[in-house]
Every structure is written in structure tokens, then in C-alpha cells.
Amino acid sequence: MxxxxxxxxxxxxxxxxxxxxxxxxxxxxxxxxxxxxxxxxxxxxxxxxxxxxxxxxxxxxxxxxxxxxxxxxxxxxxxxxxxxxxxxxxxxxxxxxxxxxxxxxxxxxxxxxxxxxxxxxxxxxxxxxxxxxxxxxxxxxxxxxxxxxxxxxxxxxxxxxxxxxxxxxxxxxxxxxxxxxxxxxxxxxxxxxxxxxxxxxxxxxxxxxxxxxxxxxxxxPIAAGLDDLQQRYVNHYVKSEFEVARYRNVLVIYASALLVVFGFVGWRLRRSYAELQDMNAKLEATVEARTAELRKALNDVRMQQAQLVQSEKMAALGQMVAGVAHEINTPLGYARGNVETVREALPLIRELFDAQQSGDAQRQEQARRNWPPEEGLPEIEMLLADADYGLGQIGELVRSLKDFARVDRSLNEMFDLNEGMETTLKICHNQLKGRIEVKRDYGDLPPVPCAPSQINQVFLNLLNNAAQAIDGPGVIAIRTRVEDGMAVVEVRDSGCGMDAETRAHIFEPFFTTKPVGQGTGLGLSIVFRIVEDHRGSIDVESAVGQGTTFRLRLPLQRPRKLATADADSLQESVA
Missing domain, CATH: 1.20.58 (Methane Monooxygenase Hydroxylase; Chain G, domain 1)
Structure with missing residues (x-):
């Protein structure tokens, strides 16, 4: 047709x-x-x-x-x-x-x-x-x-x-x-x-x-040439006009025939259109029913996805809480022990003070034997200094947690990526210490416009993946630099590495190489979405047995502002 x-x-x-x-x-x-x-x-x-x-x-x-x-x-x-x-x-x-x-x-x-x-x-x-x-x-x-x-x-x-x-x-x-x-x-x-x-x-x-x-x-012979030229030209013109007139007649006949044919086709199309309307009404009813089924299935999938995301968040939170608790308990333990020792020495100090006040030489001598000041005071000073140092470590860890988990209302806050990486290393120190050496090669980076807590989450996911990829002792090398107007952060581990097929799917939601029940496969997917929302990019280089390198690029220039509602939605989706 x-x-x-x-x-x-x-x-x-x-x-x-x-x-x-x-x-x-x-x-x-x-x-x-x-x-x-x-x-x-x-x-x-x-x-x-x-x-x-x-x-x-x-x-x-x-x-x-x-x-x-x-x-x-x-x-x-x-x-x-x-x-x-x-x-x-x-x-x-x-x-x-x-x-x-x-x-x-x-x-x-x-x-x-x-x-x-x-x-x-x-x-x-x-x-x-x-x-x-x-x-x-x-x-x-x-x-x-x-x-x-x-x-x-x-x-x-x-x-x-x-x-x-x-x-x-x-x-x-x-x-x-x-x-x-x-x-x-x-x-x-x-x-x-x-x-x-x-x-x-x-x-x-x-x-x-x-x-x-x-x-x-x-x-x-100008006159004869003129007569010949004029005669030839007039003959050609008359012939052309006759030819055009003939084609015009053919055009009229052909156009009339086309109008008849198109009129017949239009009549048939009108009948077909009426039939299609009836079929469309039936199809719309069928589509409506199928749409309701798909909407219900989509809601179920979204609910399951939300549950999986929540499971991923809770697993990461539990892992982080366990590490932070260990990091707090160690200085807290010896700080409490030192304070307890000082508290036990307080009655002896009070006894020495009371003997000094009474003026009784025998009593003073007995109190000095029980708690000699020349030995006890330096020890108390040392115990209190150790306790203060432990409390300082706890305070620094709390500040790191506060910086790590702060709520961002915009993607345009100026943030020091080197400082953010250091904060993240403190948070996951418990996973790394004792078996993984961290090598730092920080370049001179200007502040980058971004959402700091989201970038911290990217760093945490990359460091956790690197630590989990290393079986036994290993090395994580962190390098930052400026390249082609972009801030570049590289996280390289000496772990088991990945083959080409695994590399092709690592940023897909729910893809994981961990055993069932040990991961949702959303970590790198969330990382990819955060980087994409910041107008940046992330790529990976890896080979089996040779480790993995994640390379993150973020623009140094301020990206186009997002609406506050979009930023809030993004924060809630990746928090």
C-alpha cells in the first residue's frame, strides 16, 4: 500500500x-x-x-x-x-x-x-x-x-x-x-x-x-540571420508551450483519477477506523487491567528494593558501629582504669592532708609511709595525662563521626577531599589496623563543590571494598591530584582483583560476588549514582591476582545548581 x-x-x-x-x-x-x-x-x-x-x-x-x-x-x-x-x-x-x-x-x-x-x-x-x-x-x-x-x-x-x-x-x-x-x-x-x-x-x-x-x-546577412533565429525560436517556443499544455492535460486527468482512488481509500479507511476504535476500546480495557497488575508488581519490587537498601544500610551501619565501638572502648578502658586508680589513691592523699593539718609527727610519718608524695604525685600526673589522652582520642573520633555523617542540603558546599579521606580512614580504622598498610599520596587539591557526607560515603564504600578484597596482609594506596580541570581520587588495593565479566557488572544494582546473605550488591551502585549526580565519573581497572584501582573524577568548577527538593531527595536516597 x-x-x-x-x-x-x-x-x-x-x-x-x-x-x-x-x-x-x-x-x-x-x-x-x-x-x-x-x-x-x-x-x-x-x-x-x-x-x-x-x-x-x-x-x-x-x-x-x-x-x-x-x-x-x-x-x-x-x-x-x-x-x-x-x-x-x-x-x-x-x-x-x-x-x-x-x-x-x-x-x-x-x-x-x-x-x-x-x-x-x-x-x-x-x-x-x-x-x-x-x-x-x-x-x-x-x-x-x-x-x-x-x-x-x-x-x-x-x-x-x-x-x-x-x-x-x-x-x-x-x-x-x-x-x-x-x-x-x-x-x-x-x-x-x-x-x-x-x-x-x-x-x-x-x-x-x-x-x-x-x-x-x-x-x-543580418536580416536573414534574424529571420532564421526568430523563426527557430518561435517554433521552439510554440512546441514547448504545446508540450506543457499536453502535460497539463495529463496532470488534470491523472489528478482526477487520484482523487477518485484516494476517495475510495478514504472511505475504506473510515470503515477501518471505526473497527479500530472498537478494537482500541477493548485493548484499553485489557491494558488497564494489565497496568493495574504491573503497578502492583512494581510496588512490590519497590518495597523489596527499599528493604534491600535498608538491609545494606543497616549492614554498613552495624559494621561501622562495631569498628567505632572498638575504637572508643580501647581509650575509654584505660582512661577509666587510670581514673579508678586515682580515685583509690584519694583516701591516702586525704589522710596525708589531715595529718599535715593536725601537726602530729607520728601520724604524718605513718601517712607518708602509706602514700609517699614523692612517688605518688608523679604517678597520678601520669595516670591523669593518659586519661586525658584517651578522652582526646574519643573526642576526635566523635568529631570525625560528626563530619562524616553531617546532613547536606546542597551539592555545592566547598569540601576538602583530602580531609574527607582522612576522616573516612579514621572511621574504618578498626577494619584496617593490624593487617592493611595505608599509603597516602595527597596532591594539592582546591576545595571541590559537592555534598560532603555523600562523598564520604563514596570513600567509605571504596575503602570497605578494598579491605574486603584483601585476604590477609595487604596495601591500600590512596592518591589524589588535579588532572584536566578535574579532581582525581584513586583507591588502589593489592587484593584478589576481578575478571572482565565481573568488571562489566559491578556498578549494576544488586550485583554482588559475595555469598547469599552477605551483601545486597547496592554499595557500588550507590557510589555510581552519587558520582553521576555530582557531574563526575568513576572507572575501574582490575585484573585477577593483580588488585583493583577505582578512579574517581569530580569537577573543580561549581556544577549547575539543583533544586533544594532534588538535593533533599538525593540525600534521603543515599543516606
Whole structure:
């Protein structure tokens, strides 16, 4: 169905393109036709001006210059439309190029023609001046034979210049012969008559060159080329219009057929839609029932997950409480013992004090033997100093617990990661002492924006995992540094390590390698979520038998602030 609709639309698109694909618009067609008409008028005007110039005996050629300007303007317009003719047909482009070349030839010849006309006019004016001088000379009276020859010569030259006949040339040549033969009879005018002959010959040569150029201009087939170009162009345009009209008719028929087909398809789709509505109503009822079942199952899963998270928290809390209790009991025990020893010595001290007050020497001596001050006072001072030291250790541990478990209302508190790691090491000291050596390589870290208690929880989980991975004595190496604008914390242990399959799943919720009942598999999952919420990253490198390295990266720049409600929710979820 989709293929058929697509094919129908493709055919429709092709027909639409064909109806719009004529190579010229109406405006373009009119512009080209006007250009051809202007060229025709300019060519005809140039021919008229060339013919008129032949009938002039003066050097006035303004009409020729105007004709050349009109020809050049028409030629420029034709050059503008040459690419458009090429778009229509290559033959038309060739015809237009040939016309442009002919126009260039004609304008050049008209320039030559204009110069030749000016040259002939100059020679003719000199000839007339010579004739007028001779006719007015006393040596050549009106009845003299040469007087008629000179007058006839200028008349024939004028006729030859305006409109020659077959007899003009021979008449002029015979008059020149008589002029040369009779020149000796008038010695005073012999030189002037010879100059008149030479001027006549020059005038004939200039006029012949003018006629030859005029013939060349007449032989340039611009009009025939225009007729051919216009005929070809009009034929092509009419053919294109006919083709477009034919495609438009086909488009109308095809579009009508498509409307009928689509109408039928729409009717069938309407019926199918009604059936689908009935099926959808049944499906919605089924989905609603299944959704209720899934919602109940999801609530059960969430409850079980909450129980598992709580179990993980309680297990970690129990482990931490046991270690902290041991760390408190040790200094508390010897502090209490020292205080008890001091309390037992108090009656003897009181007895010595009372004997000193009574002044009884025997009693004083007996009290000194029971509790000699030179021995007892240093011992009491030592006992009290030890007790004070133990209480100080307990106070430091309590402060560490307070810093470790403080409630964060934001992810943007500035926190010293090195100090946080030291606090966490104090909390889990009981798990490490005696069998695990801790190596510290703290770099110079600036304070990092974060939630300190959550980062402390990350450190605690990583240290606990490292300690549990070491069976017997071992080493945990902690290194901090700044790298690429990030604070980097590495925790490396010398434990059993992990294979590639285990590494691929360690951050998944509920994944654990511990025996059933000894872990929920949520520790590293919580770590991953805390780091992700801080816009940081954590990765692991490990190999079986070669230990494990966790590498934590946190941004040094303050991340985008989270809403207080989101921070509270995050705190509750990982507390």
C-alpha cells in the first residue's frame, strides 16, 4: 500500500515538474522577442543611413554614427539573452553568436565607410574648388573648348558620385583624355588642368572604395540571420508551450483519477477506523487491567528494593558501629582504669592532708609511709595525662563521626577531599589496623563543590571494598591530584582483583560476588549514582591476582545548581 501511494505521488510530482518546466517564462519570451525586433529595426535603420550617405557629397555622417550606436545597443541586448537562447537550444545559441559576430563586422565596416565618405567629400570639395577657379580664369573664356570639358567633367563626377550609370565612367575617362590633350593649348592653365585630372582620378578611386564598402555592408546577412533565429525560436517556443499544455492535460486527468482512488481509500479507511476504535476500546480495557497488575508488581519490587537498601544500610551501619565501638572502648578502658586508680589513691592523699593539718609527727610519718608524695604525685600526673589522652582520642573520633555523617542540603558546599579521606580512614580504622598498610599520596587539591557526607560515603564504600578484597596482609594506596580541570581520587588495593565479566557488572544494582546473605550488591551502585549526580565519573581497572584501582573524577568548577527538593531527595536516597 505504501509503495503504491509513493509511486503515485512520484508520478504526480513528475507531471507537476513537467508542467512547470518550460525553458522560458512569458516575461522572458517577450524580452527576447523585443530584443530581436529592436535588432531588426536597428539593422534596417543602419542600411537606410548607409544608402543615404551614398547620396551625400558632404562629410556629414551623424546618421551613420547614430545607426552604429543603435546597432551596438541591440547587440548588447542580444548578448545578454545569449545564455537564455542556449538554455532553449544549442542551435539557437549558435545563431545568436553568429548574429553578434555579423553585427560586430557591420559596425566595423560602417566605421570604415564613414571614414571613406569623409575622404571622398574632402577630395570632391577640392575638385569643385579647382573647377570653379578654372572656370573663372580669363585664360579659359566661356566659349573655349576646354571650358566645356571642365564643366562637363564636374557634372559627370557629380553624377558618378550620386548615382552612376554604365556610361559615366567612360564619359569621365574620355573627358580626362581631352583635358590632357588640350592642356598644352593653354600654357597658363596647364598645371591647374593637370591637377584637376589628378583630383578627378582620386575622386573616382575614393568613390569606388565607398561603393565597395557599401556592397560589403549590403552582403552581411543580418536580416536573414534574424529571420532564421526568430523563426527557430518561435517554433521552439510554440512546441514547448504545446508540450506543457499536453502535460497539463495529463496532470488534470491523472489528478482526477487520484482523487477518485484516494476517495475510495478514504472511505475504506473510515470503515477501518471505526473497527479500530472498537478494537482500541477493548485493548484499553485489557491494558488497564494489565497496568493495574504491573503497578502492583512494581510496588512490590519497590518495597523489596527499599528493604534491600535498608538491609545494606543497616549492614554498613552495624559494621561501622562495631569498628567505632572498638575504637572508643580501647581509650575509654584505660582512661577509666587510670581514673579508678586515682580515685583509690584519694583516701591516702586525704589522710596525708589531715595529718599535715593536725601537726602530729607520728601520724604524718605513718601517712607518708602509706602514700609517699614523692612517688605518688608523679604517678597520678601520669595516670591523669593518659586519661586525658584517651578522652582526646574519643573526642576526635566523635568529631570525625560528626563530619562524616553531617546532613547536606546542597551539592555545592566547598569540601576538602583530602580531609574527607582522612576522616573516612579514621572511621574504618578498626577494619584496617593490624593487617592493611595505608599509603597516602595527597596532591594539592582546591576545595571541590559537592555534598560532603555523600562523598564520604563514596570513600567509605571504596575503602570497605578494598579491605574486603584483601585476604590477609595487604596495601591500600590512596592518591589524589588535579588532572584536566578535574579532581582525581584513586583507591588502589593489592587484593584478589576481578575478571572482565565481573568488571562489566559491578556498578549494576544488586550485583554482588559475595555469598547469599552477605551483601545486597547496592554499595557500588550507590557510589555510581552519587558520582553521576555530582557531574563526575568513576572507572575501574582490575585484573585477577593483580588488585583493583577505582578512579574517581569530580569537577573543580561549581556544577549547575539543583533544586533544594532534588538535593533533599538525593540525600534521603543515599543516606
Amino acid at each position: 505504501a509503495i503504491s501511494v509513493g509511486a503515485a505521488l512520484v508520478v504526480l510530482a513528475v507531471l507537476v515538474v513537467r508542467t512547470q518546466s518550460e525553458p522560458q517564462t512569458v516575461q522572458g519570451h517577450l524580452a527576447r522577442m523585443i530584443t530581436l525586433a529592436q535588432l531588426r529595426v536597428a539593422n534596417e535603420d543602419a542600411d537606410i543611413q548607409v544608402a543615404r550617405a551614398r547620396l551625400r557629397l558632404t562629410a556629414e555622417t551623424d546618421g551613420l554614427r547614430d545607426a552604429v550606436q543603435r546597432l551596438e545597443a541591440a547587440r548588447a541586448s542580444l548578448s545578454t539573452h545569449r545564455d537564455e537562447f542556449r538554455a532553449v537550444s544549442r542551435d539557437l545559441s549558435g545563431n545568436a553568436a553568429a548574429l553578434i559576430e555579423q553585427i560586430d563586422t557591420k559596425t566595423a565596416l560602417i566605421g570604415t565607410y564613414e571614414r571613406q565618405l569623409r575622404q571622398f567629400a574632402s577630395v570632391y570639395e577640392r575638385l569643385r574648388a579647382q573647377v570653379e577657379t578654372l572656370l573663372a580664369h580669363p585664360a579659359l573664356p566661356l566659349g573655349h573648348a576646354l571650358h566645356g570639358v571642365v564643366r562637363g567633367l564636374i557634372e559627370e563626377i557629380t553624377a558618378y558620385a550620386l548615382q552612376s550609370t554604365p556610361d559615366n565612367r567612360s564619359t569621365i575617362e574620355s573627358l580626362l583624355d581631352r583635358l590632357g590633350a588640350d592642356a598644352a593649348s593653354v600654357p597658363a592653365l596647364r598645371g591647374a588642368l593637370l591637377d584637376l585630372g589628378r583630383s578627378t582620378t582620386a575622386a573616382l578611386g575614393e568613390k569606388d572604395r565607398v561603393r565597395a564598402t557599401a556592397q560589403q555592408l549590403a552582403d552581411i
